[in-house]
């Protein structure tokens with residue numbers, strides 16, 4: 001079998017395997033199971049890297065996992081899983097069964113918070129959320145604030161990467177742009193890079209070497225180009241299909257999770273790329289920690305920072321300590337967030353009502369049938 005030893009030689013180290021995950025796996029060890037990291041999920045088929053020398057294996061999730069109906073328990077890219085290759089081998093190139101998921105450290109969830117059952121999980125065990133912002137267009141600080149809030153909410157650490165730095169003019173204007181981006185994301189590292197010239201890629205690679213990262217950002221921000229530059233070759237990996245039919249065909253397999261040559265793991269899934277806002281109240285608080293710290297000083301604890309007397313936020317705007325743009329952006333994102341939470345709640349209520357109505361109708365139907373039978 002394989003060795004659970006945590007030496008650099010462990011075949012999964014390049015995929016982020018560490019002491020903590022090894023510990024979570026302990027109860028499953030010695031049962032013929034092995035750990036694996038999910039690199040792609042496609043219509044119920046899960047591709048995972050396993051330490052058995054074969055690289056990526058395709059498995060199906062245990063029906064017990066899927067049957068819960070809880071979308072949070074469905075495997076997603078970045079998950080560490082308990083893989084059983086001894087059983088469940090089937091046609092259509094299925095190599096085994098995914099028996100369980102190891103506890104997630106962080107998760108990117110669409111819709112409301114992870115406590116909610118209707119959340120959709122987009123990526124798991126993410127340490128850094130890389131927010132790609134193109135310098136080909138004027139910086140949209142509000143957009144940076146939105147993505148940074150989502151990143152904080154996921155539990156990962158945001159990192160703003162200003163791409164296409166070759167288009168930003170001289171070093172002086174580049175420094176200004178970096179400072180502007182920093183003002184929108186207190187405490188968040190901002191890096192300028194160019195996939196074209198290679199500028200800044202070494203610094204970025206060094207940051208990403210520690211853990212698992214996801215790529216976020218608008219369409220056209222330069223994410224694919226950046227991923228290719230970081231990986232060194234095309235993100236598409238060509239894999240030989242096992243020679244079951246004797247034809248020795250080759251298929252091209254795309255992965256959503258890649259080991260970076262300089263260390264670290266990069267997740268780039270289509271579902272995550274242009275994510276919208278969801279319930280990110282905690283993330284907003286972190287992104288606007290400066291505004292919230294000022295609000296603590298307001299005379300009224302429910303101050304709306306409009307025209308109340310003793311408003312510390314308004315005072316800071318007047319003093320030039322706080323940009324009015326930032327206060328407006330804060331308000332806008334809070335409103336947007338509240339709208340989404342309300343909408344989700346309304347949807348949830350509607351679902352419960354529909355379910356209840358169906359049960360009532362079914363009950364009536366059964367009663368009528370019973371009565372009919374008795375006649």
Ligand SMILES: Nc1nc2c(ncn2[C@@H]2O[C@H](COP(=O)(O)OP(=O)(O)OP(=O)(O)O)[C@@H](O)[C@H]2O)c(=O)[nH]1
Pocket residue numbers: 163164165166167193194195196197217218219220221222223224225226273
């Ligand atoms: N000048 C310059 N252009 C770049 C750089 N990186 C990317 N581009 C160009 O920007 C365009 C968009 O890049 P992509 O990598 O496809 O952007 P993306 O974020 O992956 O876009 P989606 O796939 O739509 O999410 C392409 O035409 C790239 O050639 C760069 O560093 N410098």
Ligand SMILES: [Zn+2]
Pocket residue numbers: 295298299303304305306308310311312313314
């Ligand atoms: Zn106030």
